Amino acid sequence: MSRGTVLVVGGGIGGLSTAVALREAGYDVDVVELHEDLHSSVYGVGIIQPVNALRALDAIGCAEACLGVGYATTAWGQVHDVAGNLVREMPGARIAGSELPPMNGLARPQLHRILTERARGAGVTIEYAKTFTELVNGPGGVDVTYTDGTSGRVDFVVGADGVYSKVRPYVLAEDLTPVYIGQSAFRLNIPRIPEIDRIILQHGPTGMAGFVPIGPEMAYFFFNTVWEEGQRLEQNRMDHVLRELLAPFGGLAGRVRDEFVTDPSAIVFRPEEWLIAPAPWHRDRIVLIGDAVHAVTPHLGQGAAQAIEDGVVLAECLAAGSSPQEAFERYTERRYERCKLVVESSVAIGEWEIDPTGKEDFDHAGLTQHVLETMVQPF
Structure with a gap:
């Protein structure tokens, strides 16, 4: 009933x-x-x-x-510096008695x-x-x-x-x-590089880069950056702008910039x-x-x-x-x-x-x- x-x-x-x-x-x-x-x-x-x-x-x-x-x-993740060097581990948390x-x-x-x-x-x-x-x-x-x-x-x-x-x-x-925080995020699916076996964060002068594994062969890359509220970004310029913002980065973010930020249509851009x-x-x-x-x-x-x-x-x-x-x-x-x-x-x-x-x-x-x-x- x-x-x-x-x-x-x-x-x-x-x-x-x-x-x-x-x-x-x-x-x-x-x-x-x-x-x-x-x-x-x-x-x-x-x-x-x-x-x-x-x-x-x-x-x-x-x-x-x-x-x-x-x-x-x-584990939850790691923090790397702008050059890609490990700074800190983030173990995350588990639920007592659970195998999750x-x-x-x-x-x-x-x-x-x-x-x-x-x-x-x-x-x-x-x-x-x-x-x-x-x-x-x-x-x-x-x-x-x-x-x-x-x-x-x-x-x-x-x-x-x-x-x-x-x-x-x-x-x-x-x-x-909703309150706009002053940041917007670029997101892009990429092949899962072996090092991306947890959340990887890289903090640099232009924003926070991050990597998340989402399958055996796939990960997604995100980049949080300061962005003026209401400022338009045309889809066909997404890759160009993102590569410019990632210019200071080495490590994983530098590799993604050079190898995978190539197709503007594949990039999602959202305010936070x-x-x-x-x-x-x-x-x-x-x-x-x-x-x-x-x-x-x-x-x-x-x-x-x-x-x-x-x-x-x-x-x-x-x-x-x-x-x-x-x-x-x-x-x-x-x-x-x-x-x-x-x-x-x-x-x-x-x-x-x-x-x-x-x-x-x-x-x-x-x-x-x-x-x-x-x-x-x-x-």
């Missing part, structure tokens, strides 16, 4: 994970995704899955598949495929090229009007539609907008933004998850991890049998401080990367380790 009906707005990582968790908890779940298909909703190249993300994925039956197509590491690795990297399309297949296999309905035009929220349910002209009533709506969420105004009185919404994250029968309430810059690889955890916790709270109001309050209580730590720590690392002047005492690797050790605690 169904516990009720849920509409999840957004078919990204958080939305699909939440849909699976709610379906496993006994709810009938429909996902609507504005993009026209699975592939068009996938942004970026690769993704970092810290051990807490793997634990949450394991809870919805997806960790094994992710590990099967990704690259599991024996400190980190798994995989291609984003692979993750979306795994989550989509798991959702459909669990009985979730996914509709593409569709979203809502109006939500009428109330204590007994939510009346939804859709872009295809249909309408209906559901017991709950989950807003998993990202940092520019259209569901968020139905929950929060404050008009929130953050947001943390005040509690509560719900109103009546509508609740928010993921980037809609805690958008994270990529400096700790925790954005997707936190969204997946949101879905698992939300399903647990609703399945506990308390009233929807109590369930949503408990969900926010369990998630708020944890997500806030990730958001604020990521921003602090980004600000240090932008300008380390006067921040000689800032311990980038130490803060990373602190967050990772915090994240392996129960969520």
Whole structure:
């Protein structure tokens, strides 16, 4: 017997994970995704899955598949200088009693495929090229009007539609907008050089270069650099600009510059933004998850991890049998401080990367380790 009906707005990582968790908890779940298909909703190249993300994925039956197509590491990473010399090890953290690795990297399309297949296999309905035009929220349910002209009533709506969420105004009185940190990131898939067996970071005068293994034969390269807000960069100039920014680097970054930064169409360029919404994250029968309430810059690889955890916790709270109001309050209580730590720590690392002047005492690797050790605690 169904516990009720849920509409999840957004078919990204958080939305699909939440849909699976709610379906496993006994709810009938429909996902609507504005993009026209699975592939068009996938942004970026690769993704970092810290051990807490793997634990949450394991809870919805997806960790094994992710590990099967990704690259599991024996440690979190290393810090190198601009010339490529090892400066510091970053061991990462493990979950007591678990065999999950400190980190798994995989291609984003692979993750979306795994989550989509798991959702459909669990009985979730996914509709593409569709979203809502109006939500009428109330204590007994939510009346939804859709872009295809249909309408209906559901017991709950989950807003998993990202940092520019259209569901968020139905929950929060404050008009929130994400904060641009002052950095943007270049990303590019490259062959996995043998040395890339964990996250490798190189800090130089023009930004932070990084490498993440995402499969036996593939890695992705990223470069965080200062970028004026709103400044356009034409796609056909991506490779030229990136090579110029990487000019001071030796080591892995120098090799990538010389061998692999050749095709501008293969480079993804995105601004880095953050947001943390005040509690509560719900109103009546509508609740928010993921980037809609805690958008994270990529400096700790925790954005997707936190969204997946949101879905698992939300399903647990609703399945506990308390009233929807109590369930949503408990969900926010369990998630708020944890997500806030990730958001604020990521921003602090980004600000240090932008300008380390006067921040000689800032311990980038130490803060990373602190967050990772915090994240392996129960969520």
